[in-house]
Amino acid sequence: MAQPQDLLYSKEHEWVKLDGDVATVGITDYAQDSLGDIVYVELPKVGAAIRQFGTIGVVESVKAVSDLFTPISGSVIEINAGLEADPALVNREPFAGGWLFKVKASDTSETAKLLNADAYAELTAG
């Protein structure tokens, strides 16, 4: 499955793209495929303080409700407004248009606890 090399990954199947101290977060192709058709995404509010690996929302498929975790701590600065009308964007473009939220990271050294693309590929192999 597609695994962009320039992203970092959590064991809970989120990805992070760090640009300075702004982190964009989404779920991986593996995660969206496992969930199936996504029908609802509940995200933290802009301004919310979130902590690495904490539960911060849900992603719902037709059949299941799955907790969403944040791979990095910080303050939420933007959520993907397009997902309210079109949550299936997460299925179609998990690494692009289907991003979930952006965080102003409070400690970018937390990325040391995340996986690179190869390690994540290994986690989801088989």
Place this chain on the structure above:
Amino acid sequence: MTTTTETTKRTALYGEHVKLGGRMVPFGGFEMPVQYAGILKEHDAVRRRAGLFDLSHMGQFLLEGEDVADWADRLTINAVATMKPYQARYNIFCNERGGALDDVIFYRLLKHFLLVVNASNADKMWAHLNAHPASGVKLTNLHGKRSLIAIQGPKSAAMLQPHVNVDLATVRYYFCVESSVYGHPVTIARTGYTGEDGFELFVDDRIAADVWNRLLADHTSDGLEPCGLGARDVLRLEAGMPLYGHEMNEEITPVQAGLTWALKLNKPEFIGKTALAGQLERDDYARIVGLIMEGRAPAREGYAVFMGDREVGEVRSGSLGPSVGNKNIATAIVSKDAATIGGTVTVEIRGVRHPALVVALPFYKKKENV
């Protein structure tokens, strides 16, 4: 959906599901496909064209003997003896309190009845039938030994017709016929659980894969899709059909589930009659209603339902309803005063109460093309 920790069995079509990329999950003691290409795509195929389902996990019992109809009439709430040859009829077995043991379909063939029960209740129902023996009744358990393939959707008759030796136009809704499919013996019933026209094919395990694969080979180009349990659940919920364990169980009676049309109080006696007649008479019971959520958050089984500040019930099934304006739909059991059609309640979702409109079931009715 219920899962089980006991050793799971496989239907005769297990290998086909895996080849098709079906995502296998435990259900009713079997490993069954919850989806292939995706629940929404499969749902769409059934509403617009046709879908193919493996229902071989469902329990099939053969009921033989002169006294079967009278015996079954004493164990169920709907009428059995009045069924015509080759007629199919929905029915419910209850306990003395009126709670539902299972909802089933009886198929009356020339010399015997076929009884189809829910997979998750098959062992319980086999024990229940055997706990009420009758001299003129012989029971045979075919669970897991005979396949059941459903083709459902507006194009199902056109797709199936070239492969069977019967004019399907002569097979009415809730009737069946003994025929052949691709040269194999089959009982074809015009029944289903999707709210669409469709057929259910009872075939021997040894030929199930042949029928399944040939239908897909011949009709994938016409839009036939293999469909899993996920699509089936969305389809049946939209069509307002109860799922055992959700809209009905040993505590929730058929009267509460809104299935009074299937309750034949003119039968002399049957298990649960007194309790159900009393409940109907008192008319004070909590009952199943439909909910359409106003917002985008889906209601899920177990979520609490409120009217004002008062908790009045709980959600029993919930899903996106692609054929209900793509709104989130649910069933809930609520107290009588909260069950007014057109009223508003709220559903508590992760601590926040979301408004929902109370509606009559079904959410979806197929377009009649008579």
